[in-house]
């Protein structure tokens with residue numbers, strides 16, 4: 605018997621970053637939006653903890669206990685005094701090391717899959733606590749939809765979304781390390797006064813209304829200069845997407861995936877085709893948001 609859970613990627617429609625905290629993290633006003641690109645995690649009873657992974661970029665995913673999915677299974681098992689004797693298969697579709705929370709999605713998916721497989725019925729609040737221990741993005745991967753993340757991004761307030769938004773994601777050739785991008789942010793902002801991160805009311809209103817034009821004007825990512833500094837060719841990708849007719853483009857989270865907000869599905873297909881033809885990205889994917897958080901799709 606197995607349980608399969610589907611988990612969405614995310615884009616940060618606003619990522620306001622404060623100064624470095626004494627613990628090395630940064631306080632954020634992080635407006636998460638789940639997008640319909642999914643990883644699937646299947647949990648099956650086994651003699652011992654084992655991970656397999658298929659899909660684009662699977663060769664870059666660790667299969668040992670450093671995999672965030674393995675850490676999630678071990679954390680849930682430990683909380684309930686169980687042995688994490690489970691085979692986790694990750695069917696990857698979220699770009700690896702792309703700034704779209706792929707590893708976080710797999711961790712959240714593993715928690716939901718193992719919770720169902722082991723019949724634990726762990727309360728949502730407890731699952732969210734485990735998520736926060738695993739990583740700043742993991743709680744959002746569990747809940748999906750749209751949310752404002754404060755603290756290091758793990759304290760969530762659900763947000764209203766009044767319509768469907770259409771996106772094109774340009775997948776870069778290569779990845780970026782999240783800690784390296786935050787370090788570059790620190791280097792760039794050194795000696796300046798970094799303001800307290802605050803969510804933009806204009807942006808929250810645009811989300812609530814489902815107004816893509818207004819959202820396009822309000823998109824922002826304080827990590828973008830750092831990602832561009834470490835991966836300068838992303839500027840060409842951003843220019844190509846805008847020239848192709850996107851309403852706006854920005855780096856997704858810590859990058860290097862770039863996200864383009866477009867008017868509708870037809871425009872998404874056109875912008876994706878132009879981006880690929882421009883030769884400034886490895887792949888272009890279309891998706892809509894919001895998307896549901898970690899959800900059991902097969903098994904109990």
Ligand SMILES: C[C@](O)(CO)[C@H](O)COP(=O)(O)OP(=O)(O)OC[C@H]1O[C@@H](n2ccc(N)nc2=O)[C@H](O)[C@@H]1O
Nearest residue numbers: 628629630632739740741742756757782783786857858
């Ligand atoms: C860039 C984002 O993806 C935007 O949602 C997140 O802020 C990163 O979330 P994540 O990958 O889950 O990050 P974590 O695994 O919690 O932390 C990885 C590293 O990123 C940096 N980090 C992360 C979150 C945060 N609020 N401040 C930080 O400085 C720290 O160097 C940390 O050691």
Ligand SMILES: Nc1ncnc2c1ncn2[C@@H]1O[C@H](COP(=O)(O)OP(=O)(O)OP(=O)(O)O)[C@@H](O)[C@H]1O
Nearest residue numbers: 671672700701702703704705706707708710741782
């Ligand atoms: N299940 C996993 N899937 C992908 N990468 C993983 C996983 N577990 C650990 N990793 C490691 O984490 C690194 C970052 O991968 P991930 O795909 O989570 O990045 P990301 O999407 O940029 O993260 P975020 O947007 O949360 O900052 C990878 O290079 C890989 O070595």
